[in-house]
Amino acid sequence: MSTPPPDPQHWHQVPHAPAPGTVLGTLPAVADGQALMQELPPPTGTPGHGFRYLLLRSGAEVKAYVNRCAHFGVPLAARQDQLIFQAHTSLSCNVHYARYRWSDGTCAGGECEGVGLLPIPVVVDVQGRICIAPSP
Numbered sequence: 212m213s214t215p216p217p218d219p220q221h222w223h224q225v226p227h228a229p230a231p232g233t234v235l236g237t238l239p240a241v242a243d244g245q246a247l248m249q250e251l252p253p254p255t256g257t258p259g260h261g262f263r264y265l266l267l268r269s270g271a272e273v274k275a276y277v278n279r280c281a282h283f284g285v286p287l288a289a290r291q292d293q294l295i296f297q298a299h300t301s302l303s304c305n306v307h308y309a310r311y312r313w314s315d316g317t318c319a320g321g322e323c324e325g326v327g328l329l330p331i332p333v334v335v336d337v338q339g340r341i342c343i344a345p346s347p
C-alpha cells in the first residue's frame with residue numbers, strides 16, 4: 212500500500228499546474244464582485260480532472276486561487292451555482308463551510324484553521340487577459 216502524496220504547499224505543486232504566462236481568463240468575463248470557478252483541461256490522454264481554480268474580481272484587481280479546500284482537498288463547490296461567496300469579502304467551502312478571506316485566501320473561520328487557499332500569482336495584461344505571473 213502506498214502513502215498519499217503530501218498536501219501541496221504552493222499552487223505550482225498541484226497536479227496539472229500550468230506554466231507562468233498561461234491565460235486563465237479575461238477581465239471582462241469576470242464581473243466585479245464575482246468569484247468564478249474555472250478549470251484548465253488535463254493533458255491529452257490523462258484521466259481525471261484538470262487544474263481547477265477560482266478567479267475573484269474587485270474592480271480592476273483580480274485574485275486567483277487553486278479551487279481546493281484546505282480541509283479535505285476538494286473543490287469549494289461542485290458547480291458554479293453552488294459556490295458560496297460574499298463579494299469582495301469571503302468565500303466558503305460548501306462541504307463543511309470553511310471560510311476564506313477574499314483578499315488573501317487565508318482561513319477566516321471553520322475547518323481550515325492555520326491554512327488557506329493556495330494563491331496563484333496573476334497579472335492582467337493590456338488586452339485584459341488574466342495570466343499567471345512570470346516566475347520571480
Ligand code: FES
Nearest residue numbers: 280282304307309
Ligand atoms: S472539505 Fe471544505 S470545509 Fe471540509
